[in-house]
Amino acid sequence: MVEGLAARHGERLRRFLHGRVRNTADIPDIIQEVFLRLLRVPNHETIRVPEAYIFTIARHVAQQHTLQSSPERTSVELAELPAMSDADPALQVGAEQCLNELDIALRQLSRKIQATFLLHRRDGLSIDEVSAKLGITRPMAKKYLVKALVHLRKRLSDTA
Numbered sequence: 001m002v003e004g005l006a007a008r009h010g011e012r013l014r015r016f017l018h019g020r021v022r023n024t025a026d027i028p029d030i031i032q033e034v035f036l037r038l039l040r041v042p043n044h045e046t047i048r049v050p051e052a053y054i055f056t057i058a059r060h061v062a063q064q065h066t067l068q069s070s071p072e073r074t075s076v077e078l079a080e081l082p083a084m085s086d087a088d089p090a091l092q093v094g095a096e097q098c099l100n101e102l103d104i105a106l107r108q109l110s111r112k113i114q115a116t117f118l119l120h121r122r123d124g125l126s127i128d129e130v131s132a133k134l135g136i137t138r139p140m141a142k143k144y145l146v147k148a149l150v151h152l153r154k155r156l157s158d159t160a
Helices: 002-018 024-039 050-069 073-079 089-107 111-122 127-134 138-159
Strands: none
Touching: 002 024, 002 050, 024 050, 089 111, 089 138, 111 127, 111 138, 127 138
């Protein structure tokens, strides 16, 4: 059953995850985890709609992956930004300093507030999607986002 699902829905699952995972290199690992979790189900016959089940598992695994990697990956992503080879060196240094200040300011926030900000601003999720992804209420997600924005605005205006 699992092999058939992998063959029939593997590419669709890959596209599904592509829109939900920032680092596409992690997609094969996430897909593997999805099918490992499916293999752990004792009675596959009890699953009424296997296709829906694997996509539900994939959504949960992607959410866990995002939560585990969001705060830590900020520095890595900043380092991986494409170099501005044709830009004025002074502008390039200034941009790098701004990114470093942003990274430092983000790291001063709690993990939930960081995740809320990154999911909303970087990944483009709505407040409702952020609250669902983090397992918090919509008002709490809004509160975390406001806290992040106030902190970042204050922190970055102090350095300017």
